[in-house]
Amino acid sequence: MAPLSQTGFRLVPAALSAGDQAALLVEVLTRVETAPFYRPVTPGGKPMSVEMTNFGALGWVTDAKGYRYQGAHPLTGHPWPDIPAALLALWADLTTADAPPDACLVNLYRDSARMGLHQDRDEADFAFPVLSVSLGDTAVFRLGGLSRRDPTASVRLASGDACVLSGPARLAHHGIDRVLAGSSRLVPGGGRINLTLRRAGPAPG
Numbered sequence: 001m002a003p004l005s006q007t008g009f010r011l012v013p014a015a016l017s018a019g020d021q022a023a024l025l026v027e028v029l030t031r032v033e034t035a036p037f038y039r040p041v042t043p044g045g046k047p048m049s050v051e052m053t054n055f056g057a058l059g060w061v062t063d064a065k066g067y068r069y070q071g072a073h074p075l076t077g078h079p080w081p082d083i084p085a086a087l088l089a090l091w092a093d094l095t096t097a098d099a100p101p102d103a104c105l106v107n108l109y110r111d112s113a114r115m116g117l118h119q120d121r122d123e124a125d126f127a128f129p130v131l132s133v134s135l136g137d138t139a140v141f142r143l144g145g146l147s148r149r150d151p152t153a154s155v156r157l158a159s160g161d162a163c164v165l166s167g168p169a170r171l172a173h174h175g176i177d178r179v180l181a182g183s184s185r186l187v188p189g190g191g192r193i194n195l196t197l198r199r200a201g202p203a204p205g
Helices: 018-032 085-094 167-171
Strands: 009-012 051-055 059-063 066-070 103-109 115-118 130-136 139-143 153-157 162-165 174-179 192-198
Touching (some): 018 085, 051 059, 059 103, 085 162, 085 192
Antiparallel strands (some): 059 066, 115 174, 130 162, 139 153, 139 174
């Protein structure tokens, strides 16, 4: 990962202590009670292997209409819950963004769930970074370049780790090869919860 660490990718091991992870998980699961996890489908009609929900003013969704951000849960029709304060604090501490995130995608990985290489490019302004926070089982994270054909490297993301994609790495292809089942006991029922903070809309003002 050395080349990308110099061009906008930054791994922050143990960004959250064990106690902070447990407290954040309580906040996440409380919000999930009103914005439940669901299994989305791609525009081509293929169900994703992860379950997801969102926090914040805007939430990322995918369905037959395409990829986009919207202000309400697609199943309940209710606005997304607010972003936990602990995540907003991490954004302030770990990024140099001059505006707070307005979207937090929450992915739940169970069993053989994975995420293929993709770019985060549905946001209004790519100058804002992407901040990812891991809870639960360790994931094998793969990071490439701007082209899907660029070389890739992998790194393990453990519970409490955070990583930032900014600058040249902001549009790098990335994904989750697999989750190491049983590597953590944090998430009830096992698995991994990933929280991805973004600024989906334009900067305020």
